[in-house]
Amino acid sequence: MDTEELIRKCKAITLKGGEEGKVSFKSEMKSKGEKIVAGCLIGKVLTSRNVNKEGLKIAMQQAWQTIREVKIDAMGENIFIFRFAAETDKRRASAGGPWHFNGALIIFTEPTGIGEVSKQSFTNASFWVQLKNVPIMCMDKGTISELGAAIGRVEEVWTDANGECTGEIIRLRISIDITKPLMTLLSLEQEDGEEDAVPITIQYEKLPDFCYCCGCIGHQYRECTKFKNQAKEELLYGPWIKATTMVDKLKQHRGKERWNITTNEQKAESSSNQIPLGITELQGQNATDRPGQEDGLNPTRKSKEAEMHSMQEGGFSRLLDKNGQTPEDVTSTKKIARQQELEGVKGKEGKLLKDSQKLSAEQEEENGKKKGKMSGKK
């Protein structure tokens, strides 16, 4: 029986005259309690399976590389209290992420009110989102923020060292409502309606298990109420919603590097019967196509997640800009748009009306500047 149902049943008894004990929550109690609340986070693992507390503890400490031990207590229904001894550890856990446990998203939240667990909300999680096919005229931080606001609450727009956000991929950190299907497309409409709306695709970095049938996080398609035994390929959503991250690229690079080194070594030693070291890495890479496998904080996997994560947060797009995209990335924008066109997608699409007057004024000003410069040179 879950806690809410238990409360309801107990209240029903007191309503019928059953005895009810009364306790007043005094201010001295409250000040002690505030200290506990300040050092903790509440996390919910979104999975239908029961989560093992010890496994979760090992996985999270590995991922966070905490300075001090993190104490974890189960609160029922895959909700846990994480108590941090160091403020930096707590900051890392709350500001980083999204965090997964065996492919299942963990939603962390600061306790609200006096910390009544049944009153906490686990509806939002922050993701780094990648937008593709963003028109050049929209590559302004303010405009990007407006694009992002159609997806969720924008927390950060990634900019390069010069404070600019131009390039094939535009990155934003957005807090999204995970009770709704993942949005996959923004439609940028122009006020004058002269040109066709511009499709802007949305992909999510470190996306955990989600349903390929309804597009919601927290269950897989076989558990979905909308699943009608279709073939996996016929489902609207797929692993292509997951954005390629710097971590993925590093893995690919390392896999190739190891493969090359091993192959050369093999040639030298003529030991063709041995399995090259790199194969494990490459197989692991292929496994990323399976939902929930790639970023799950599997305790058995001695991952370099934390190290890679910080690299991803720090310099992903900068490196992306320098390195360019993999062939897969180059085609994925078209793939998504094409797939949705073919399927007449009824998924979530954000509609945006471009402030064309403002943009064209800016453009004219910019052109004026350029003309001025050019004429000045002559």
Ligand SMILES: [Zn+2]
């Ligand atoms: Zn579903």
